[in-house]
Amino acid sequence: MEKTKDKIATIILYIISSFVILLLVGFISYILIKGKSALTPSFIFGEPKFTEAGGGIGPQLFNSFYLLIVTLIFTVPLGIGAGIYLAEYAKEGRMLDAIRLSIETMASLPSIVVGLFGLIVFVQMAKWGYSLIAGALAITILNLSSMTRVCENAIKAASKGVKEASLGLGATKWQTIRRVILPIAMPQILTGVILASGRIFGEAAALIYTAGMSAYPLNFSNISLIDKASPFALTRSAETLAVYIWKVNSEGMLPDASRVANGASAVLVLMVLIFNFSARILGKKIYESYTGKR
Template identity: 40%
Template sequence: MKASARLEEKIAKLLLWLFAICTLLVLFSIIAHILINGISGLSWDFITQEPKRMGKEGGIFSIIIGTIYLTVAGIVLATPIGVGAAIYLTEYVKKGRLVQIIRFATEALAAVPSIIFGLFGFVLFVITLKMGWSILSGALTLAFMVLPTIIRAAEEGIKTVPDSYREGSLALGATKWYTIRKVVLPSALPGIATGVILGIGRAIGETAAVILTAGSSLGLPTSILEPTRTLSVHLYILASEGISAKNAYASATVLIIVIVIINFLANSLMGRLAGRNGQSH
């Protein structure tokens, strides 16, 4: 019996290792394919010049700026709402049917395909509210898309804060909101940051929803009411329309590098926040 159990455990470990290796192989093969084909197209001129002839020539400077504007605007709009909803669900609402309905709605929102968000944003923001194809229309649409991710991650982060922290603060005469603001939220920062980072990852790589709401203008945006083109939309158009495979791979390489840098900085930030919280408590 013991020998059989040990054999099953060894087989399970072996399978888990194989699954992990397969996942890494898929990831590295995708990254390697893009880097091999795109690294030759990278240069300082490609990063700093404006695109010309529909992106067949020139660089991607205005596209990088547009990506930053759109992503930052979307995250800025979604984060306060997402964190506020998470606080409400974990700290104020008692467990019951209302919480179940809200969480079901959040999960359903997370499962909606991006093209549906794009159509919704196009009808509501671009046409009905007459914002046109603009950074603002795209940012509002992206905010709806990343909202479920931020809510769930912030919720889990807040739940990890021990109840003894809340009880100690309340016992000293602090109000509930003061306890949440000064005790709970600082301790939950790593979890909240995780949700924001995941939201950035989804927003920066989104294509369908962005092209329907933010447009695909190659010009340098000077206002949130102007259209723009993101890196993901740019490489999609270059590849799908056969404009320039070389520039499409180079744009994809820049996108991967940006995502890697964001994840590296985010992990470093979360590690520091977790360390500070551990020292303070």
């Protein structure tokens, strides 16, 4: 009787897993099929046209990648640092309870609320205006709670069995964390980075109020972090691909709005897939280099 129940449960779990995979494959296939006609070099790397057909998504694509890099520069160190503190240094008490309550509260915040907070604090009070740095900080607030929880759980799981051994061999606590625990926890931490990256690629509501909806022409000969004419300026408005898709569908000013939206959606999905696979491969290489596995 128990064996029969076990087989039934196993079959049900396999069916659920297969359904999830088929749902994802169907979703990705639908978007790629709808947008494949627009996947040309002139569309992917070209400048947008706001009053006529035939424009591209080059600036928005660059803005999405650049925003990803800037946001991860803030999110990853803060998330790993908070995870290390909660897993290895924090002691039970009111302070820890307050931190965990804050993390849980931040995780439940709607992105539109974070966007309005970024508008008030980063755009208006800090006087940065609609800028890439304001958008990056707003997305960091959205991602910080999930990144912290993933890092904390990864560090706790990795420290079992190796922490005492490392300390027993004479290593300090920080040496143990840096040289033993973090390399072992790297695959799970990388999962948190990938989840955060997906949020960065796909977020629109928070970025409308912080990064803005303007796409500057790309002039890569001008390299500056403050000159708004430079693609690398942190102070310029930076319309991402997700925001552009929303704008094209909501305004309806382009004669080929449907083609642009479908093509941009297909590019966005491909970006996420390529980044996920690349991050997995890179994370595996880093893990192998630390653990000596080949």
